[in-house]
Amino acid sequence: MKVYRDYYFLKAKEDHYPARSVYKLQEMDRAFRLFRAGMKVLDLGAAPGSWSLYAAERVGEKGLVLACDLQGTETAFPPNVTFLQENVFERSPEFESLLAEKGPFDMVISDMAPRTTGTKFTDQARSLELCLEAVAVADRYLKSGGGFVAKIFMGPDFQELAGALRARFATVRTFKPKSSRAESKEIFELGMGFKGAVQG
Numbered sequence: 001m002k003v004y005r006d007y008y009f010l011k012a013k014e015d016h017y018p019a020r021s022v023y024k025l026q027e028m029d030r031a032f033r034l035f036r037a038g039m040k041v042l043d044l045g046a047a048p049g050s051w052s053l054y055a056a057e058r059v060g061e062k063g064l065v066l067a068c069d070l071q072g073t074e075t076a077f078p079p080n081v082t083f084l085q086e087n088v089f090e091r092s093p094e095f096e097s098l099l100a101e102k103g104p105f106d107m108v109i110s111d112m113a114p115r116t117t118g119t120k121f122t123d124q125a126r127s128l129e130l131c132l133e134a135v136a137v138a139d140r141y142l143k144s145g146g147g148f149v150a151k152i153f154m155g156p157d158f159q160e161l162a163g164a165l166r167a168r169f170a171t172v173r174t175f176k177p178k179s180s181r182a183e184s185k186e187i188f189e190l191g192m193g194f195k196g197a198v199q200g
């Protein structure tokens with residue numbers, strides 16, 4: 001994997017975050033005021049843990065973050081973060097009971113990304129599948145009025161995600177953070193004001 005030692009990479013080291021992706025969440029938080037003290041946040045695709053660390057700081061000790069990823073992480077999290085190694089498509093009974101116990105959530109955030117194959121259409125299709133699964137999780141565990149953020153690799157079926165969010169959220173926005181590399185096809189789709197699950 002290519003490692004970019006750019007401004008944000010070095011800044012993440014300096015700020016003690018395990019990944020530069022934290023600044024994308026920070027930019028979205030600054031633009032859309034995503035977090036408040038006391039909130040409950042579900043972080044999907046959380047390893048190595050920058051988004052969880054950032055969300056945990058923003059929601060404070062009265063809030064919580066439940067995080068999962070296919071991969072484990074060695075990041076030391078504060079006590080308001082619970083991290084589980086889980087595949088979002090095959091959630092274990094332990095994860096489901098934690099979702100029920102700690103939820104419903106104020107925010108569902110997903111930075112999930114498929115392992116890239118080099119074939120653009122395959123990568124985009126897998127990215128959409130991950131986003132739609134994050135939407136399915138939000139349908140079950142997001143509070144009414146809650147918010148949603150998901151990363152997607154921009155491609156022809158991006159509209160499917162945008163449509164799924166428009167059906168569920170009062171406001172839908174597309175955002176390309178400055179800290180996201182210009183050459184990257186990733187963008188973020190945000191939903192605010194959850195109106196409730198949609199069947200089918």
Ligand SMILES: C[S@@+](CC[C@H](N)C(=O)[O-])C[C@H]1O[C@@H](n2cnc3c(N)ncnc32)[C@H](O)[C@@H]1O
Pocket residue numbers: 018019021022044045046047048049050051052068069070071086087088089111112113114115130
């Ligand atoms: C860009 S990284 C996330 C970085 C993270 N937001 C951070 O700030 O540290 C994308 C992650 O999505 C995870 N992922 C991909 N498919 C997944 C799945 N089916 N279930 C859970 N996590 C998944 C990958 O393992 C990877 O760690």
